[in-house]
Amino acid sequence: MQTDTETKYCQTCGIPLDIDYNNLGTNISMEYCDYCLKHGVKGYDFSMDYLIYLWGLFPEEYYKEVGISYTSSEIRDIMSRRLPEIKRWKQKINTAHVLYELVVRIQEYINRHLFDELSLDTLSQTAGISKYHFRRVFKTVCGENIGLYIQRLRLEYIAFKLISTDISVTELLYQINYQNKHTLSRAFKSYFNCTIPEFRKLHLNACSEGKHPVQIVPRIEKVLPIRIACLKLEWTEHISHDFSVLWKQILHLSESCDLQSNNCQYISLTLDCPLISSEKQSRFMVGITVPASFCVPNGFFTYETEAGEYAVFPFKGLYHELNRVYRYIYLDWLPSSGYTLREPFTFETYLNTPKKTPVSELRTDIYIPIVRKNK
Incomplete structure (x- = not known):
C-alpha cells in the first residue's frame, strides 16, 4: 500500500491522525480518532461550533496528542477553518x-x-x-417551536410599539387587528411579568435623556438592494462564542477572496428589536457584501436587503455602546421624526474593523428601514 503523504484529520474533532499506512490493521479507523470512535460507536455528538469552543478551552489536549502548542485563540482559528472542510x-x-x-x-x-x-x-x-x-x-x-415563535414575535412587536410610540392600547389593537384585549393582557403579563401600563412606564423611565445622552442626526437615503454572503446565528447557549466563530469565518472568506479590495463591507442584520428581545432569543445574520457575480461558497448563503428608504445613523465608538444608540433611535428620534418603521430588518455596516483601528475610532452605520407617516 502506498503511503498517503497528505495530513489526515479525524472526521469529527479535526485532530491529525497518526496512521502508519504500511502497517494498517483491520481495527484501525482511517477516518476517526480513538476518542471520537470507540468500537464503531461515536463518543459524543457536539455541534461544530461547540467543538471549536472546547478546543479553545483545552489547547493543551491538542499539544498532548500532536506535539504542537497553540494558544486558545490560535487553535480556535485553526479549527474554524479546518472543521468545515472535513467529512462530517x-x-x-x-x-x-x-x-x-x-x-x-x-x-x-x-x-x-x-x-x-x-x-x-x-x-x-x-x-x-x-x-x-x-x-x-x-x-x-x-x-423554539413555530407556535411559540409567532406568539413571541407578536408580543415583542406590541411591546416595541408601546415604548416607541404614544399610541393607546385600544388603537394599537385596532391597527394590528388583535381581537381580544383581555387575551392580550394575560399573554403580555405572562411573557413580560408585568402589565402593559407597567411595562410602558418602566421602559420610558429607564430610557430618559439624562441616562442616555446620545444625539445623532441621521441622513435619509434611498438604498438599493444589497447582496450579502452571510451566516446566521439563532438560539444558542454560547452566544458570545458562536458570534465570534461566525465572524472569523466571514473574515476568512473576505481575506481568501480579497473582497475588501472590491469595496465590500462587513455587515450584520438584526432580526429582532434589541430593546425587547432577550439576548438568548435574539437572531442575527453576519456577513459581507458581495457583487452579483460572486459565487458564494458552501456553508454560506446569500441574502438581499430590501430596497427603500432608510434612516442612516453614523456612529463612532465602541461596539458595546451601540445599544445606547438604538435606545436613542427608537425612543427619542423615531417618535418625533415623522417616520414609522418598515418591515425589513435593521442592519449595520462596519466602515473599519478592530483589527486595524483603535476601538474608540470604530465607525458603524446603522440602517433603519422607514416610511413617512400618513398625515
Missing part, C-alpha cells in the same frame, strides 16, 4: 445551508404577515415541505 461537518454545513435559507424565507413571510392567520398548513406550504418536516426543521434551526 461539510455534509452538515451543506444541509444547514439549505435549511437556513428555507427558515429565513419563512421568517420573512411571518414578519410580513405577523398578525394574519399563520396556520401550520400555510407555513409548510410556503416552505414547500410537509407539516411534520417543517415543524422539525424550524425547531432545529430556531430552537
Whole structure:
C-alpha cells in the first residue's frame, strides 16, 4: 500500500491522525480518532461550533496528542477553518445551508404577515415541505417551536410599539387587528411579568435623556438592494462564542477572496428589536457584501436587503455602546421624526474593523428601514 503523504484529520474533532499506512490493521479507523470512535460507536455528538469552543478551552489536549502548542485563540482559528472542510461537518454545513435559507424565507413571510392567520398548513406550504418536516426543521434551526415563535414575535412587536410610540392600547389593537384585549393582557403579563401600563412606564423611565445622552442626526437615503454572503446565528447557549466563530469565518472568506479590495463591507442584520428581545432569543445574520457575480461558497448563503428608504445613523465608538444608540433611535428620534418603521430588518455596516483601528475610532452605520407617516 502506498503511503498517503497528505495530513489526515479525524472526521469529527479535526485532530491529525497518526496512521502508519504500511502497517494498517483491520481495527484501525482511517477516518476517526480513538476518542471520537470507540468500537464503531461515536463518543459524543457536539455541534461544530461547540467543538471549536472546547478546543479553545483545552489547547493543551491538542499539544498532548500532536506535539504542537497553540494558544486558545490560535487553535480556535485553526479549527474554524479546518472543521468545515472535513467529512462530517461539510455534509452538515451543506444541509444547514439549505435549511437556513428555507427558515429565513419563512421568517420573512411571518414578519410580513405577523398578525394574519399563520396556520401550520400555510407555513409548510410556503416552505414547500410537509407539516411534520417543517415543524422539525424550524425547531432545529430556531430552537423554539413555530407556535411559540409567532406568539413571541407578536408580543415583542406590541411591546416595541408601546415604548416607541404614544399610541393607546385600544388603537394599537385596532391597527394590528388583535381581537381580544383581555387575551392580550394575560399573554403580555405572562411573557413580560408585568402589565402593559407597567411595562410602558418602566421602559420610558429607564430610557430618559439624562441616562442616555446620545444625539445623532441621521441622513435619509434611498438604498438599493444589497447582496450579502452571510451566516446566521439563532438560539444558542454560547452566544458570545458562536458570534465570534461566525465572524472569523466571514473574515476568512473576505481575506481568501480579497473582497475588501472590491469595496465590500462587513455587515450584520438584526432580526429582532434589541430593546425587547432577550439576548438568548435574539437572531442575527453576519456577513459581507458581495457583487452579483460572486459565487458564494458552501456553508454560506446569500441574502438581499430590501430596497427603500432608510434612516442612516453614523456612529463612532465602541461596539458595546451601540445599544445606547438604538435606545436613542427608537425612543427619542423615531417618535418625533415623522417616520414609522418598515418591515425589513435593521442592519449595520462596519466602515473599519478592530483589527486595524483603535476601538474608540470604530465607525458603524446603522440602517433603519422607514416610511413617512400618513398625515
